[in-house]
Amino acid sequence: MSVKHLCIVILVFVFSCSPKALIPQETLQDNTPKPLLIIGNEEVFSEEFLHILSKSREFQTMDEKLTSEEFEKNLALFINFKLKVKEAENLGLDKVEEFDREFEMFKEDLIKPFLIKNSLQEGELMKAYNRMQEVVKASHILLQFPNNASREDSIAVFRMAEKLKKEAEAGADFNELAAKYSDDPSAKENKGSLGYFTALQMVYQFEDAAFSLNPGEISSPVLTNFGYHIIKLEDRKPNPGEIKVSHILVRTQAGDPVSEERALRKIGDIYTELQKPESIWEEVCQAYSEDLGTKNTGGNLPWIGVGAVLPDFERVAFALTEEGEISPPVKTLYGFHIIRLEDKKPIAPYEEMEAAIKSKILRDSRSGLIQSQVLAMQKSKFGYVENEALIEEVKKVYTENQKNNIQEIVSQKQLLDSTLFTITAKPKTVGDFIGFTKADRQNVRITGEGYFKSWFDKFIEVSLNEAEEADLLANNDDYRLLIKEYRDGILLFSLMNEKVWQKALEDSLGQQNFFAENIDRYQWKERVNALIVKMGKDESAPAVKKFLSDKKLLPNLQDRLENTFLDKDPLAFTMEEGIYELEAHPVLKKADPTKTFQDLKIDGKVVFLVLGEKVPAGPKKFEETRGKVIQDFQEYLEKDMVRILKKNYIIRINEDEKQRVFETVVNR
Incomplete structure (x- = not known):
């Protein structure tokens, strides 16, 4: 968020900061709403004032209600706010291109929680998270369409899928059917077994079908972008969460029995070495592991969940129960591994996972399904x-x-x-x-x-x-009031920036004149030239005290002190030197201004002071207080603008409506 956008947000929350407070609407609703204010020819209703007030209080209990003074102060601030917005509109600041751009950007974010799409998206997020509480184990048979498939080809593939489903339900071995008929290239090796997985790890249609099955059930043909799938659910169990493991790898060459036999002997010897009480995992890993990316860091791998790694590796890794427990060698496509459990954690709370789940959902086919549902609901509504x-x-x-x-x-x-x-x-x-x-x-x-x-x-x-x-x-009061709040906030920012903030910054002559006319605001109290030494190490204090006790505050004293002590020990003490107001400085206000040298104990630390020439009270130079002058000048310009606006616009307050609001929000 840019500085400008942050300022707008702060301005629209000028009265408060909590966005979820409630007003007892039944108390305030009326069949014929009457304006609380009329500014010029514009009616301003109570709901807008109450919307801003309710940002910080609920007004449901006496403790949350306002005092009479707070009510009047907030109403005055609200009137000033609406005056500025009215002036911004009359100056045409709501007609400029920059306003449109800013307003559209804010609207795009503000509307999201109110949209049909948001509620559907939230439902999908929660459904995915609920599914993530489980992992399921499934096998599948994939039947793909031929290139440039005709309608007849698609029907033929579907009928073949139905035929295989019937054969499996009649007792045929599902995994053997997968090995024989599946177009999934991995089926020749795994016979269609996909191992365990959870939500958001498969295409949505496949996931939806798998999670709807009970163990042993076989799905009807499921259409995805890959073709038709027949899915058999083998198991479902609670999600074990994530684990952090390290491993030692000995690689093998695919299809080379000699390489595999040599690797098997090597991993066996490594495993034997690890059984010795004196063995150190990190040293063994560095000496023998062939995973070049992890061997020098103890074999550490990132956190992994179910379905994130090769099934054989996952099965053994998740079977480890105690931190530091080491697995027997396990073979994967990469070679032989020995795995050590480092840590484990349950699945994270929804609040922590929401952003990651949403990111995945918006990238997969679910986003298209959500959009289709949104269009259908919009068309109906x-x-x-x-x-x-x-x-x-x-x-x-x-x-x-x-x-x-x-x-x-x-x-x-x-x-x-x-x-x-x-x-x-x-x-x-x-x-x-x-x-x-x-x-x-x-x-x-x-x-x-x-x-x-x-x-x-x-x-x-x-x-x-x-x-x-x-x-x-x-029809949605919450949205309408929120949009108006931000719209008016952007206009308020534009007006203040043009008539107050930038004007005060750029008007150097105005700054000088304001300074001269208000010189009584910019006065120094009595000051003194001082060197303040705050000890960092008490053992150095006696030597530093001896060095300073007979010294006058001369221009080279700080350099001499630094050369004598800090060259040898940079942390012995810290120093500051300058002209300070005696009453305002946290150290000097505790000192005796009549003594040239003195030592104090402040917050348990030794502090040495060397005082020089005193400077009597008197006016500050403009350069010495320019920042404060600009701040005061801005405040003056704002007050003057409000004063002029109150002259230019007739403000009428509906006393009956004001009293009605007063009785609701004021603690009497």
Whole structure:
């Protein structure tokens, strides 16, 4: 988040900071809402004031309620806030391109929790996390489609899948069927066995089917991008979480029996060596492991969960129970391993895993399924009705003509004002669609279905999203008030930046004049030139004290002190030298200003002081206090702006409405 965005957030939370407080709405609701304020000709309702107040308090108990003074102060601040927003609007700050860009960026984030998509996404996140509490073991048979498969080819593959399912259910060995018929290249080795896995480790359709089975059950054919799968669930058990292991590896060469026999003898000798009480794992690993990436770090591997490594390695690693326990040699595709358990932990809480789960879901096929559900729910909720005949006619125009000629052709056919579809009974015309494609504000990937279908699907999606946003603004008070809060916050930032902050920073003459007119604010109290030595080591204190006790504060004293002591021991003490106000400095205010040298004990540490010339009280130079002048000048400009705004805009307060709010939020 940029500094500017942070400032906007701070401004919109000017009255408070907690976003989840509640107002007892039934107390405040009225069939005919009346404004709390009228500023100029704009009505401002109680709900907006209460929305801001409720950021810090719930007003459900007496302890949370305001005092009368707090209520009046907050109301005054709110009026000033609305005055500034009104002025920003009158200056046209809500019409500039930068405002639109900032507001759209904030809206994009603010609307997310309120959308249909968010609730569906949250459901998928929780479903995935709940599934992650288990691991399942399954085998599968994959039947792929031939290249350029026809509809008849697809049906034939499906029927073959059904045939194999029936054979397996009739008693045929599932793994032998996989070895004979599966198009998965690994099936020749593993006979279709996938080992254990959990959620988000397989494509969604496969995962969904596997987790719906009971051990021993065989699924109906499951279609994925790889083809049709028949899945047999073999086991399901609680997820053991993650483990951290280290290993020693002796590599083998595939298909070389001599290499494998030599590796087996070597790993056996290493295992024997590790059984000796005097053996040290790290030393043995460094001497013999052939995993060059880990041999010098004790063979340490990253945390692993079920399904993250080769099944043979995983099976042995997860069978270890005690930290430091060492496995017998285990063979994998890489060679022979000896595995040591270093640590284990259960599956993390949902809050810790939410971001990672969401990232995975948004990258897999689930995201497309969620979007399909969103569109279906939006179409139902907002009364989507399409003109199928017209859509086909426009599609034909796009298919048979150059895109540059589309508008002219459609215009000749008198179709520009024809309705492609309606949402909430509002038409979207052919002209609207053409304008949408020409605006080129959307990132549309052209699929195999062609230019028109790709753009038309995006047009429907954007139109439905706009309808959902409009519905939220009209019917969801929480969203509407939140959007208004941030909109007004951006305008407030723009106004303050233009009329107060930047003006005070850039107006050097104004700074000088303000300084001169308010010189009484910028006065030094009595000061003294001082060298302050804070001891870091008490054993050096006597020598330093002896050195300083008869010295005057001369310009070279600090250098002499450093050369005498710090060259030998840089941590003996720290020093600071300058002109300080006696009353304001935490050390000097405890000192005796009449003594040139003195030693003090502050917070258990020895401190030596050498005092020099005193400087009487008097005015500061502008350069000495410029930062404070600018800060005060900004405060002055803001107060002056509010004073002028109160003259320029008539403010009327509805006393009856104010009293109603007062009775709700004030502790009496």
